[in-house]
Amino acid sequence: MSIEQLAETAQALVAPGKGIIAIDESTATIGKRFAAVGIDNTEANRRAYRELLLTTPKLSEHISGAILYDETIRQSTADGVPFAKYMAGHGILPGIKVDKGTVALAGYPGELVTEGLDGLRERLQEYYRLGARFAKWRAVITIGEDIPTGTCIDVNAHALARYAALCQEQGLVPVVEPEVLMDGEHDIETCYEVTEAVLRSLFGSLYDQNVLLEGTILKASMVVSGKDCPEQADVQEVAESTLMCLKTTVPAILPGIVFLSGGQPDEAATAHLDAMNRLGPNPWTLSFSYGRAMQQAALQLWARDMKNNVRKAQDAVYARARANGQAALGKWQGD
Numbered sequence: 559m560s561i562e563q564l565a566e567t568a569q570a571l572v573a574p575g576k577g578i579i580a581i582d583e584s585t586a587t588i589g590k591r592f593a594a595v596g597i598d599n600t601e602a603n604r605r606a607y608r609e610l611l612l613t614t615p616k617l618s619e620h621i622s623g624a625i626l627y628d629e630t631i632r633q634s635t636a637d638g639v640p641f642a643k644y645m646a647g648h649g650i651l652p653g654i655k656v657d658k659g660t661v662a663l664a665g666y667p668g669e670l671v672t673e674g675l676d677g678l679r680e681r682l683q684e685y686y687r688l689g690a691r692f693a694k695w696r697a698v699i700t701i702g703e704d705i706p707t708g709t710c711i712d713v714n715a716h717a718l719a720r721y722a723a724l725c726q727e728q729g730l731v732p733v734v735e736p737e738v739l740m741d742g743e744h745d746i747e748t749c750y751e752v753t754e755a756v757l758r759s760l761f762g763s764l765y766d767q768n769v770l771l772e773g774t775i776l777k778a779s780m781v782v783s784g785k786d787c788p789e790q791a792d793v794q795e796v797a798e799s800t801l802m803c804l805k806t807t808v809p810a811i812l813p814g815i816v817f818l819s820g821g822q823p824d825e826a827a828t829a830h831l832d833a834m835n836r837l838g839p840n841p842w843t844l845s846f847s848y849g850r851a852m853q854q855a856a857l858q859l860w861a862r863d864m865k866n867n868v869r870k871a872q873d874a875v876y877a878r879a880r881a882n883g884q885a886a887l888g889k890w891q892g893d
Contacts, residue, residue, distance in 0.1 A: 564773030565813070567691050567731045570651060571775055572814030572843040575883045576622035578733075579875075580818075580849035581611055582655035582694065584627060591850075595861035603864075605633045610860060611853065612641055614872040618649035620883030625653040625694050625733070625847070631685065642689025653733065654690040656681060656721065660698050669710040670698045675720055682728040692731040694777065695721040699738045701752055701784065711759045719763035726773055733816070733847070735777035736760050740820050742784035746791040750781045750799050757807035776808060776815045777847050780830055785821070793826075797833035801840065810841035817844070819851035824878060825893055827851040828885045835888030845886040852878045 571578060583591065588607075589599035597603055608630050624645060631654055634640045642652040658674035672695065682693065697714035699706050714736060722732035736756045738749060757778075764771065781799040783791045791799070804815060819827040827848060834844050852875065860871040877893075884890040 561770055561773060563729070564726060564731055564770060567651065568773050568775055568813040571622050571692060571731065572816065572845050573622050574843070575887045576620055577846035577848070577879075577882055577886055578623045578625060578653070578816055579611065579617075579621050579852050579879070580625045580694075580847050581608055581630065581853070582625040582627045582653075583849065584659065585629065591857060595858055597861050597864070601629070604629065606636075606864070607857070607860065608633065608641070609635050610868055610871055611856070611875055612645060612650070614875045614879075616876060617879060620876075620879040621650055623651035623653050623692060625655055626690075627655055631688050631690060640689070646689060651691050652689045653692040653694060654685045655696075656685070656693045657695040663710055663713065666705075666707055666710055668700060668702055668705050669707065670700065671710070671713050672697050672717055675717060678721065678724050679728070682724060682730060686728055686730060690730060692733055692775070693721075693725050694733040694735060696735040696737055696777075699736060699752065699756055701738065701742050701744045701748060706752060706756075708755075711756050712763075715756070715759040715763040718760060719767040719769055722764060722769045722774060723767045726770055731773055731775060732769070733775045733777050734760065734764070735818065736779075737818060737820060738779045740779075740782060740785045740822070743786045743788075744784040745787050745789065746781060746783045746795065746799055749784065750803055753779065753781050753803050754807055757803070761807060761809060771809055771811045772813060774812060776812060777818055778804065778815050779818055779820050780822075782822070793829050793833050796830050797837055800830070801834055801837055805841070808842065812842050814843035814845060816847035819846075819848040822851065824851045824854060828881050828890055828893075831882065832885035832888055832890035835886060838888060843886075846882045848878075848882060852882070
């Protein structure tokens with residue numbers, strides 16, 4: 559795929575007022591979400607739930623792409639249409655999560671590194687054949703006593719860049735996700751410092767490995783107070799700090815930045831995105847790639863009556879998509 563096509567796909571992912579829905583939870587993770595609402599973690603239930611999300615009427619008005627899990631990209635609707643084909647026919651780009659999850663970083667207690675580079679080229683070739691047009695890889699950075707270390711930041715940035723280069727070689731737009739976790743008692747200033755260091759390292763690695771930034775999307779965590787910090791920064795401070803951090807580190811040629819919700823309550827994730835867009839204009843499009851913040855309300859509705867509540871659950875998905883789509887334009891009016 560040419561540079562032009564990669565850039566075109568990247569631009570389509572951050573089209574005005576549209577964002578990405580993340581439904582790429584591993585079987586274990588979706589199992590935890592299902593258990594919380596009393597649903598059995600079977601393949602049939604996972605397929606039915608993902609179909610509910612992907613076939614939400616008018617979803618493409620506010621959703622440009624969906625990140626799938628390996629199992630999901632191989633599944634089909636109840637009518638036998640492969641999900642990737644259904645999505646492409648309804649104006650939603652199919653994406654795929656390709657990392658193999660995090661493991662302990664040897665020699666660095668309390669820190670993690672993401673695995674999945676072995677055999678990645680071949681897996682990407684298969685995913686492209688299955689219909690994927692973008693991919694995602696998540697690195698995890700924990701803030702704690704004396705962490706993160708520079709080593710942890712750099713090895714994760716290096717892996718993200720290797721993954722991104724392999725994606726572009728196979729015609730897939732890489733979504734690079736260096737998530738700075740909200741867990742902890744740290745204040746917003748600490749989160750800012752760590753996020754800045756992470757993004758500097760990431761863009762240094764992307765540059766070193768000849769990744770074309772015009773065909774790349776950054777999936778970023780917001781600069782927020784730690785979950786257990788006694789003083790929580792308000793919406794305006796989060797928006798201003800996050801934008802300042804991004805403007806200091808992210809090249810303007812990048813087409814767009816999509817934010818992860820990272821465990822924020824649904825409405826907070828929307829309010830923060832809206833505030834950032836109201837502070838614009840910004841060098842890049844700022845949009846969303848939310849998982850839990852797009853699905854939580856729908857999952858609870860569906861769990862109450864899996865047979866009869868499909869439409870109600872889809873209405874909840876659409877409502878979240880619409881609210882976040884408005885926030886991506888800085889025009890959200892509150893729920």
